[in-house]
Amino acid sequence: MEHADTDALRPGHRRHVLITGAGGQLGVALTDAFAAADVTALTRGDWDVRHPLAPPPASLDLVLHAAAWTDVDGAEDDPQGAAEVNVGGTSHAAELGAPLVAFSTDYVFDGRKTTPYLESDSPNPISAYGRTKLHGEAAAGETAWIVRSSWLFGPTGHNFLRTMLKLGAEREEISVVDDQRGSPTYVGHLAEATRDLVDSGAPYGVWHVAAAGECTWADFAEAIFEAAGLDCRVRRITTAEFGARAPRPAMSVLRSEKDAPELPHWREGLAACLEAL
Ligand SMILES: NC(=O)c1ccc[n+]([C@@H]2O[C@H](COP(=O)([O-])OP(=O)(O)OC[C@H]3O[C@@H](n4cnc5c(N)ncnc54)[C@H](OP(=O)(O)O)[C@@H]3O)[C@@H](O)[C@H]2O)c1
DSSP states (O other), rough: OOOOGGGGGSSSSSSSEEEETSSSSSHHHHHHHTTTTTEEEEEEOOOOOOOSSOOOOOOOEEEEEEEOOOOOOHHOHHHHHHHHIIIIIIHHHHTTOOOOEEEEEGGSSSSOOOOOBOOOOOOOOOSHHHHHHHHHHTTOOEEEEEEEEEEESSSSOOOOHHHHHHHHOOOSSEEEEEEEEEOEEEHHHHHHHHHHHHHOOOOOOOOOOEBBSSHHHHHHHHHHHHHHTTOEEEEEEEEEHHHOOOOOBBBBBBBSSSSSOOBBBHHHHHHHHHHHH
């Protein structure tokens, strides 16, 4: 695998960084984390990644590809639509010709493992979303860091934390799935770790970059209510009881067997996110 040691990526050089999906929760955090660069932050309105970018920008040093179809249940009903964004969009980002960070997901795994997933574990997605993300990894090309993360949350956009804050303020009890394990990852921490990974001259390839620690969605919900001072009980239910459209891996904790930047514990991410809200 080619080593990423171009002048353009050296810290100190004011590199030109293009961010896709800049209106999404990770895109917003990346725009902050790369503020020292010359950033072109493109929302969906600026560039629909299903089509090539015309005209392509000159002198790009780095592309951070955060645009994606992230509606996991919706992808079951429209896998072709999800693929147009997650596979076609990633091809178009790669075609820009600059080193690329393509974000991917724990949902490329089937969840049958009982210990955390490492970069060398074989993917086997069980949902349409996971399949499109895995094909998207292949579409990223040879000069790409594939950054897999999990259970993202942040102060903006649609995410579990924001949903819990809203429901927790309205209800006395809420039913939350307690048989899926993962590592809720704060987008601010992921964006900074992405910058550290790129700046370290890490080789291209797959990298697992997720928060330290692990929990179930029910554990996470309880921690959110406690940290936010909300008086809402969590009723622990199974995935089958919840009945979501798309299957999800029962265990999708990610760890790195490579020298990936280490992220703080998810509880620290929770505290940082509540502070940012
Ligand atoms: N969310 C998670 O739990 C999670 C976990 C692991 C990995 N990831 C990955 O992390 C990355 C960032 O996810 P996120 O949580 O920041 O998702 P997000 O908040 O849903 O952001 C995705 C962004 O992509 C935009 N988008 C959708 N279709 C597009 C298109 N055709 N052209 C251009 N932009 C388009 C969306 O715009 P609209 O809002 O207008 O649709 C949105 O702004 C994705 O690659 C995702 O697969 C996410």
